Amino acid sequence: MKKKFNKKYIKNLVYLLILPIFGAIYLALVSNNIVTEQTWKNIFSSNEISESKYENEENGSVIGDMAVHFLDVGDADCSYIKCGEVNILIDAADKEPKGKVVNYLKNQGVEKLDLVVATHPHRDHIGQMSEVLDNFEVSQFIEPEIPEEANAVTVTYERMLETLANKNISANLVSAGFSADIGDLKIEVLGPISQDSENLNNNSVVLRITYKNVRFLFMGDAEKAEEQEILSKNYDIKSDILKVGHHGSTTSTTQKFLHEVSPKYAVVSVSKDKHRARKPYVMDRLKKFCGDDIYVTGECGNVIASTDGEKINFTKAA
Numbered sequence: 001m002k003k004k005f006n007k008k009y010i011k012n013l014v015y016l017l018i019l020p021i022f023g024a025i026y027l028a029l030v031s032n033n034i035v036t037e038q039t040w041k042n043i044f045s046s047n048e049i050s051e052s053k054y055e056n057e058e059n060g061s062v063i064g065d066m067a068v069h070f071l072d073v074g075d076a077d078c079s080y081i082k083c084g085e086v087n088i089l090i091d092a093a094d095k096e097p098k099g100k101v102v103n104y105l106k107n108q109g110v111e112k113l114d115l116v117v118a119t120h121p122h123r124d125h126i127g128q129m130s131e132v133l134d135n136f137e138v139s140q141f142i143e144p145e146i147p148e149e150a151n152a153v154t155v156t157y158e159r160m161l162e163t164l165a166n167k168n169i170s171a172n173l174v175s176a177g178f179s180a181d182i183g184d185l186k187i188e189v190l191g192p193i194s195q196d197s198e199n200l201n202n203n204s205v206v207l208r209i210t211y212k213n214v215r216f217l218f219m220g221d222a223e224k225a226e227e228q229e230i231l232s233k234n235y236d237i238k239s240d241i242l243k244v245g246h247h248g249s250t251t252s253t254t255q256k257f258l259h260e261v262s263p264k265y266a267v268v269s270v271s272k273d274k275h276r277a278r279k280p281y282v283m284d285r286l287k288k289f290c291g292d293d294i295y296v297t298g299e300c301g302n303v304i305a306s307t308d309g310e311k312i313n314f315t316k317a318a
C-alpha cells in the first residue's frame with residue numbers, strides 16, 4: 001500500500017512541476033501567434049465555417065407555425081418548442097443564470113407546458129426544473145428510468161422530485177418506443193434502450209420531434225454507447241436539425257451515427273468559455289453535413305429554428 005502511495009505521490013509531483021512549464025510555453029506560443037488559441041472563432045475559421053449567418057438579419061425572420069428556441073444557458077441545455085398552441089420544454093438549464101428559463105418562457109407568453117422532458121438528472125439539464133414546474137401548468141412530464149446503482153440523487157434532483165410530488169405531476173419514465181402526438185407534433189423517444197449505471201449520460205432521453213416534413217433530433221448528453229445502441233435497432237433516425245449530443249464533446253456524435261442522421265443544421269449548446277473551446281469538438285465532422293449551418297449558443301446567443309414544415313430558418317433571438 002505504502003509503495004503505491006509513494007508512486008502516486010511522485011506522479012502527482014511530476015505533473016505539478018511539468019504542467020506550469022507547458023502552460024508557460026503554450027502562452028508564449030499563443031502570444032507570439034505561433035499557435036492559435038482555441039476559441040470558438042478560431043475553431044470555426046480553422047474548419048472554414050463562416051459565422052456571417054449570425055449577423056445576417058435577412059435570414060432571420062421566424063417562419064411557419066413551429067419554432068424551436070435553443071437558449072444560451074452556458075454549459076447546459078434548454079430548448080423550448082412552440083407549435084401553434086402547443087408548448088414543450090426539453091431540459092431546464094443549470095441553476096445559473098438564475099430565473100433565465102422561467103423568465104424566457106413568460107416573455108414568450110407561455111402559461112402551460114404540454115410536455116416537459118428531463119433528458120437525464122444532471123444539474124446542467126434540470127438546474128431550474130423545480131422553478132419551471134412551480135410556475136407553469138404541466139400536462140405531461142417525462143424522464144428516463146435511472147438505475148439505483150447510478151447514485152443519481154442530488155439536491156437538485158430531489159428538489160425536482162419534491163416539486164413534482166407537490167404539484168401532483170406524475171413523471172412518466174420513458175425509454176425507446178414511447179411516442180405521442182401533441183397537436184401537430186409527433187414525438188418519438190429513440191433512447192435510452194437499456195440502462196447504464198456507470199454513466200448517467202447514456203440514460204439520456206433521445207427525442208425526435210416531427211412537424212410535417214421537418215425533423216428535429218434532440219440528443220441530450222447521449223454518448224457513443226447510447227448512439228451505438230440506437231444504431232443497432234436500425235431506427236430511421238434521419239433528421240434535418242441535430243441538437244448535438246453532450247454539448248459538442250467528442251464523447252458523442254460518432255461518425256456512423258452522424259451519417260445516419262445526416263443533418264442539414266446543427267445546434268451545439270455550450271458556453272463561450274475558452275476552456276470548453278480548448279477541448280476537441282466535432283466541428284469538422286458536422287461541417288461535412290451542415291456546412292456553415294452550425295450554431296453554437298455560446299457564440300450566437302439564444303437562437304430560434306423556425307419552420308412551416310418544409311422550409312427552415314434560423315434567427316438570433318433576444
Ligand SMILES: [Zn+2]
Nearest residue numbers: 076122124221
Ligand atoms: Zn449536459
